[in-house]
Amino acid sequence: MTATEISKLVGVTRATVSNWRKRHDDFPKPVGGTEFRPVFDWNAVQTWLADRGQDATDAPILSLQTELRSALSSDDARILLAGLKPSDSGWVSSDPATTDAVSGVLKTLAHAAEVEGPRAALQALADHAHGGEQNVGLYRTPELVATLMAELLEPLHAGPARVLDPACGGGSLLVAAAERGATELYGQDISETQAVLARLVVQAETEVDADIATGDSLHDDAFPGLEVDAVLSSPLSVRDWAADRVHIDDPRWAYGTPGRMDSDLAWVQHALAHLRPGGRAVLLLPAHVASKASGRRIRGALLRAGALRAVITLPPRLPQLLWARLNPQIWILEKPDTDAAVADSVLLVDTAAGEAAQSGAGDAVDWPPVAETVRRVWSTFVEGRAAQAEEPNVSTVVRVVDLLDEEVDLTPGPRVRLAIDPEIVAVEADTALSRLRATVAELADASEAVGQVRQISGATWRTATLSDLASGGAVRILRAQPSRSTASDDEDLRLAITGRDIATGGPASGKIKVEPDSLAVEVAIGDVLVPTVRGPRGQAFRIGGPEEEGIALGPNVQLVRTDPQRLDPWFVAGFIGGIDEGPSLGTTAIHSALHRTRIPLLPLAQQQRYGEAFRRLHQLRAALAQAGEAVDQVAEVMTTGLVAGALEPTAGSATHEDIGNPRGGSE
Missing domain, CATH: 3.40.50.150 (Vaccinia Virus protein VP39)
Known part of the structure; x- marks a missing residue:
């Protein structure tokens, strides 16, 4: 398995896998490939990831690619592809002298086609026949x-x-x-x-x-x-x-x-x-x-x-x-x-x-x-x-x-x-400016609110890890269970919130398969949602609200559910998002070792005061993001209008000093 395929399975970037290799001496050594495109033993990589709390998704196509590399040469794969015939169980080879290796590949091919579709499975076989490069499909169209x-x-x-x-x-x-x-x-x-x-x-x-x-x-x-x-x-x-x-x-x-x-x-x-x-x-x-x-x-x-x-x-x-x-x-x-x-x-x-x-x-x-x-x-x-x-x-x-x-x-x-309508552009400009003024006001209010703190001498708290708190029943830490079903009908899928949704601040966008004999983990109001892997600029958490209530928990996200009589969710979320969790598995992503996060043991009333401060800081970040989006919208609409001749500056909007200043404003 290549480093790129490992990154896809784990949900990190290719650079992260490269950093794992450089920073961790115990990362599995290559078992083949080339210096620039090494191949690793997937079982060894899975064991290494499991020791660090990383889960890998079951991916039939990647399993097929791994088996093809280990069982067939490119020439063998080309011969197999040319002689494939459909059958009730998937495909069979027209070669009467089919080897055990080919039989194994055909079985894996049939499973991958059943789960991911025939096109993806056959494309993997064709890529291997071309020499194993995954960008060989020269005319592949999404x-x-x-x-x-x-x-x-x-x-x-x-x-x-x-x-x-x-x-x-x-x-x-x-x-x-x-x-x-x-x-x-x-x-x-x-x-x-x-x-x-x-x-x-x-x-x-x-x-x-x-x-x-x-x-x-x-x-x-x-x-x-x-x-x-x-x-x-x-x-x-x-x-x-x-x-x-x-x-x-x-x-x-x-x-x-x-x-x-x-x-x-x-x-x-x-x-x-x-x-x-x-x-x-x-x-x-x-x-x-x-x-x-x-x-x-x-x-x-x-x-x-x-x-x-x-x-x-x-x-x-x-x-x-x-x-x-x-x-x-x-x-x-x-x-x-x-x-x-x-x-x-x-x-x-x-x-x-x-x-x-x-x-x-x-x-x-x-x-x-x-x-x-x-x-x-x-x-x-x-x-x-x-x-x-x-x-x-x-x-x-x-x-x-x-x-x-x-x-x-x-x-x-x-x-x-x-080819734009000046009246429409003018309305869009007014709307964008109104939104900008509103977001700037919200940002000012949020910045005032976060200032309600005072100095104290260094606090000496007793703390406990989330793992210990979970053992004592103060919190529950939940993750979505990976599906083993091969069903792919839309009615078998549920809307789910993913780690990417939390990191980017977007709405729930994932889909998960619901097993007939099990229930999906559903988000409740007050749940703390934490990405399993997040970038250094991504959001560290999200508190479940009415928009998330009842949505299923998706991949690459953990859920912390607090006992409201013992722990304030905003208090817990603030410490999850604000404490350095120690060495990460890569510089391009922060692995959230949630169970090691330490939470101060404070009375509930004091927790709630801290929780309110963390909530205000969260609102400040959100207000800044909204103001940035409003600025971009104003700049885009007005630039378009000025360039297209649909808008013009009003009289007196510039002075000779403004125009002569290379920095764009009067001094």
């Missing part, structure tokens, strides 16, 4: 993005009956198309392993028998002359696609011959060439396609023909995309129909800077509101209601003639920000 792209095919005249993906990778887009009514699926991939994977995934997850070919679609099209209702694809963007190998009179280049650095525009025209008149293509492309100078002639030809209907910028940091450092875009194209009028406008959507995209923490993106926004504005636009498809700071409809300038820049962001 399932949520694939679902949105398939939904953007609707409505077509008769439904997307026949769909092609000329760079199908693992088949996620073909599966999404089948789930929305596609009855004929065609795919091609340059990697033989990926093509086999796509065939198996489609076979396992749909009832459609897909026609999957191996080869380079741009140079060796496996389906010449095929016309489909829709093309769905997430092709790999390359710096040089060997343009000199194609004929200049290739009928696919109806909008111009792509240069050797313009592989994305070659894929665009390849997709259009395979569409029937009126058919639709939805492609996931890197953002530079919309503005790259070498592609402006082809972009202009696409616009003039009415082939390009929408450009949609997605949020950055989407997981599993090779272009994670860029803003990926969805391009929607339609094959011009000679019997229909030429489209004279294009929908431009920018979700990258919207509130929905920014609501995630770290690398996460709150995807549902992003997808809903895209679906809403696209369906409104395609129904002919262009005015309703324009939403402030989200989308705008631009006439083709206005896009045909010297650059033919189709990047949505600048045009979306300029």
